[in-house]
Amino acid sequence: MTKDTKNPPIDRVDGRLKVTGGANYFADFELPNMAYCVLVGSEVGRGTITSLDTKKAQGAPGVLGVFTHQNMPPIPGWDAPVGGEADGPAPKPKREETYRILSSPKILFDGQPIAIVVADSFERATYAASLVKATYNKQAARTELEKHLSEGVAPKGADGGNYLRGKADAYQSAPVRLEANYTIPIEVHNPMELHGILAHWTASDKLMIYAKTQGVNATQQAMAQAFKLDPKNIHVHTEFMGGGFGMGLRTWPQETAVVAVARKIGRPLKLVVTRSQMFTLVGHRPYTVQTINMGADTNGKLVGLAHAATAETASYEDFTEATVNMTKFMYDCPNVSTRYRIVRLDRSVPIWMRGPGEATGAFALESAMDEMAHKLNLDPIEFRLRNYTETDPEHNRPYSSKNLKEAYQRGADAIGWSNRKNEPGSQREGDWLIGYGMSTGVFSAFRWEASARALLKADSSLTIQSAVTDIGPGTGTALTIIAHNVLGVPLNQIKVEYGDTSLPKAPTQGGSAIVSAVGSAVFDACTAVKKQLTELAIKEGGSLAGRQADELIIADGVLSVEKEPRKKVALSELMRANNLTVIDKSADSKGGSEQSKYSMYSFSVHFVQVRVNPLTGVVRVSKAVSVADSGRIVSPKTAASQMIGGVAGGIGMALTEEASIDHRFGRFVNNNLGDYHVAVHADVPAIETIMIDKPDPIINPMGAKGMGEIALIGFAGAVANAVFNATGQRVRDLPITPDKLL
Ligand code: MOS
Numbered sequence: 001m002t003k004d005t006k007n008p009p010i011d012r013v014d015g016r017l018k019v020t021g022g023a024n025y026f027a028d029f030e031l032p033n034m035a036y037c038v039l040v041g042s043e044v045g046r047g048t049i050t051s052l053d054t055k056k057a058q059g060a061p062g063v064l065g066v067f068t069h070q071n072m073p074p075i076p077g078w079d080a081p082v083g084g085e086a087d088g089p090a091p092k093p094k095r096e097e098t099y100r101i102l103s104s105p106k107i108l109f110d111g112q113p114i115a116i117v118v119a120d121s122f123e124r125a126t127y128a129a130s131l132v133k134a135t136y137n138k139q140a141a142r143t144e145l146e147k148h149l150s151e152g153v154a155p156k157g158a159d160g161g162n163y164l165r166g167k168a169d170a171y172q173s174a175p176v177r178l179e180a181n182y183t184i185p186i187e188v189h190n191p192m193e194l195h196g197i198l199a200h201w202t203a204s205d206k207l208m209i210y211a212k213t214q215g216v217n218a219t220q221q222a223m224a225q226a227f228k229l230d231p232k233n234i235h236v237h238t239e240f241m242g243g244g245f246g247m248g249l250r251t252w253p254q255e256t257a258v259v260a261v262a263r264k265i266g267r268p269l270k271l272v273v274t275r276s277q278m279f280t281l282v283g284h285r286p287y288t289v290q291t292i293n294m295g296a297d298t299n300g301k302l303v304g305l306a307h308a309a310t311a312e313t314a315s316y317e318d319f320t321e322a323t324v325n326m327t328k329f330m331y332d333c334p335n336v337s338t339r340y341r342i343v344r345l346d347r348s349v350p351i352w353m354r355g356p357g358e359a360t361g362a363f364a365l366e367s368a369m370d371e372m373a374h375k376l377n378l379d380p381i382e383f384r385l386r387n388y389t390e391t392d393p394e395h396n397r398p399y400s401s402k403n404l405k406e407a408y409q410r411g412a413d414a415i416g417w418s419n420r421k422n423e424p425g426s427q428r429e430g431d432w433l434i435g436y437g438m439s440t441g442v443f444s445a446f447r448w449e450a451s452a453r454a455l456l457k458a459d460s461s462l463t464i465q466s467a468v469t470d471i472g473p474g475t476g477t478a479l480t481i482i483a484h485n486v487l488g489v490p491l492n493q494i495k496v497e498y499g500d501t502s503l504p505k506a507p508t509q510g511g512s513a514i515v516s517a518v519g520s521a522v523f524d525a526c527t528a529v530k531k532q533l534t535e536l537a538i539k540e541g542g543s544l545a546g547r548q549a550d551e552l553i554i555a556d557g558v559l560s561v562e563k564e565p566r567k568k569v570a571l572s573e574l575m576r577a578n579n580l581t582v583i584d585k586s587a588d589s590k591g592g593s594e595q596s597k598y599s600m601y602s603f604s605v606h607f608v609q610v611r612v613n614p615l616t617g618v619v620r621v622s623k624a625v626s627v628a629d630s631g632r633i634v635s636p637k638t639a640a641s642q643m644i645g646g647v648a649g650g651i652g653m654a655l656t657e658e659a660s661i662d663h664r665f666g667r668f669v670n671n672n673l674g675d676y677h678v679a680v681h682a683d684v685p686a687i688e689t690i691m692i693d694k695p696d697p698i699i700n701p702m703g704a705k706g707m708g709e710i711a712l713i714g715f716a717g718a719v720a721n722a723v724f725n726a727t728g729q730r731v732r733d734l735p736i737t738p739d740k741l742l
Contacts, residue, residue, distance in 0.1 A: 003541060035270070041114065063129075072101075101254060118265055163328055174303035220236045239498065293696055319349050331387040444511070488555040489571075511706070602709075
């Protein structure tokens with residue numbers, strides 16, 4: 001728990017609801033006359049359906065319909081010229097392959113839905129789905145990235161494709177050189193809550209949706225486009241989410257299909273996908289192969305750095321992410337080049353996952369930094385300090401704030417870095433080898449546009465409203481604290497309403513951007529309320545008449561003047577005196593020219609101690625310290641929880657998480673939580689989190705930068721570096737399973 005903050009660590013405002021079953025997740029909603037549907041997936045990874053027998057399913061008890069490419073109701077917004085993303089906002093240039101769910105017999109990936117079976121209960125739909133039989137004209141599915149690396153293409157429009165500063169091959173002439181390849185396997189978000197949607201047409205042109213989405217406004221837009229409706233007629237509700245990790249950052253084709261089928265059958269329709277469908281229908285972290293070339297002089301100064309990444313995507317849609325971006329600005333190096341390619345495979349399309357491409361890239365860069373430090377016989381922190389940069393070398397402008405040196409120091413002290421021996425394999429305790437490793441993480445700190453509303457009632461209770469969804473990081477708690485800090489209303493009299501399109505528009509919960517974006521709007525709305533209260537108090541005849549606005553202090557529901565003669569008025573009294581039942585202020589907030597003069601990033605440093613058993617190859621993370629340099633910490637307790645969650649996810653990424661495909665069939669072999677190993681309690685040690693907690697003067701009025709992604713970014717590299725320190729073995733292919741150490 002962090003202690004170094006002026007803010008009291010308050011409990012998660014929705015914690016009680018979540019642990020008592022009082023929080024309603026999308027699948028908890030039950031509507032009168034509701035029907036259930038189940039998706040039948042393709043059994044081949046590429047080919048064409050030659051026959052589809054749905055008769056038995058049609059005749060099964062309780063079945064209300066079986067929908068396939070032969071009878072799928074139309075999705076009007078998708079009738080536009082074929083060629084774009086299945087649910088993208090605008091028509092895209094035509095490409096060879098497209099995926100329109102249930103619109104053709106063509107199969108583009110294993111598990112692709114070939115039928116939606118609808119029944120009056122989930123069990124009956126599941127049984128009927130088992131009766132659907134298909135035959136296929138099967139083609140060989142290309143699913144193995146390593147075999148198709150030469151087919152990489154530069155994604156259109158993405159700046160990650162090529163970057164050059166100085167000379168691309170400068171590393172070649174450096175006295176100390178490193179070339180290394182790193183691979184990240186397919187990882188799957190696998191939150192506890194399964195994905196899905198509940199769609200209810202309340203009128204022929206009105207739609208109510210309960211979904212698992214990270215952005216209710218984004219889902220509203222996607223459905224408005226798909227069904228050619230006025231967004232105002234679409235109401236989306238996602239107040240609680242049992243983990244997102246990125247899978248809810250878009251609307252998936254099967255969600256749109258469910259809405260279409262709901263309209264056809266004239267009943268509310270619910271889909272909850274199966275755990276195995278979570279591997280194929282809602283994205284994943286793409287398999288990525290990376291090469292780092294690094295050159296340094298004998299003083300440990302970087303001479304040249306080149307980072308190339310190739311990742312898989314689908315045949316029908318290009319997914320790209322910022323895998324190589326960190327390399328462009330993290331270290332002071334005159335010659336830097338990056339290259340990013342994607343390979344179109346017969347696979348379902350990836351999506352951002354936990355610290356997305358930046359986490360993938362950080363594993364490579366931060367492993368390579370450790371490898372180079374070893375070649376130079378330098379302490380890995382010392383090597384980073386020799387290449388530290390106070391300004392952003394990519395954009396030639398200052399960082400809005402950067403306290404990374406302090407983060408290195410405090411993390412090193414906390415883990416006991418002085419106990420580390422630079423000589424690998426030189427520390428043992430009983431049967432276990434001990435090693436220490438560290439790494440750096442970084443992620444853009446955004447200031448997106450958002451709106452919020454603050455309603456102060458005469459009983460001095462405060463309601464804050466924003467459409468934003470809380471996917472788990474504690475958004476509701478952070479917004480409560482921001483409102484409290486501005487208006488002085490006691491925490492237990494503040495209620496935050498969120499996760500619904502009836503509320504002021506907000507961006508999608510993602511990119512660690514919400515405290516900055518929505519928090520700023522809440523700050524502004526509350527500031528407007530405060531301004532009105534102040535004006536009422538000091539106006540002629542007011543309770544604090546004759547006093548200056550800047551003398552007023554607002555705390556505990558009271559407006560007061562400390563300067564003699566002391567005077568105070570309760571907010572409720574002030575409102576009653578002015579015949580006000582409510583003060584209602586809305587605010588739109590976004591970054592502007594001031595922010596654009598700076599490079600805004602959050603930074604993290606991860607330190608781990610590992611124990612490696614040389615006989616079994618088992619790696620245990622025995623200590624972890626994560627330090628966040630993310631500006632002012634608004635909500636210390638939920639911020640620490642995010643860092644702890646990042647460590648848990650990072651241990652999974654480093655040691656256990658891998659979705660394996662049998663490439664003969666293009667099919668996952670471990671598509672369940674028994675065989676796909678996320679880190680569990682027994683894998684996670686006590687974690688120390690440290691917050692630098694220095695306000696960023698640029699980004700927003702709170703001085704708060706994002707937290708979520710930096711909790712994970714870099715962590716896997718710290719583990720790999722610690723494993724090297726313990727054993728002398730360098731594992732460049734995640735996860736670091738025991739077989740790789742024997
Ligand atoms: Mo995050 S990967 O932006 O949900």
